[in-house]
């Protein structure tokens with residue numbers, strides 16, 4: 001499945017080692033900056049396969065149905081879960097899909113106050129949802 005040659009792999013790993021070796025140690029330990037994950041995807045026929053859909057959901061700790069519905073609505077495309085993958089029933093550019101993922105994370109994952117991803121969603125009924133931050137305790141209502 002992989003397109004990388006061994007040579008590329010080795011060089012990549014070596015350069016990563018160098019980068020880490022040269023990084024200054026963070027003063028406050030873990031997760032200073034949350035990095036939004038990216039979908040690994042490929043198109044086949046008229047479909048787009050998000051290979052790491054489950055992995056992304058695990059990373060941002062959000063329900064896969066929520067993200068699936070969001071993408072389906074935002075990209076106006078039917079979707080289909082297939083194991084760990086999500087299939088979009090149309091060919092869609094990777095940049096567009098990943099931009100939607102960024103929007104999703106900004107809206108449904110990252111705390112508006114402290115910018116940390118340590119949050120969960122609470123349903124208040126009547127379609128009202130709040131994003132509750134476990135780091136700073138902020139509550140923000142989620143629209144839509």
Ligand SMILES: [Zn+2]
Nearest residue numbers: 111114133136
């Ligand atoms: Zn917070």
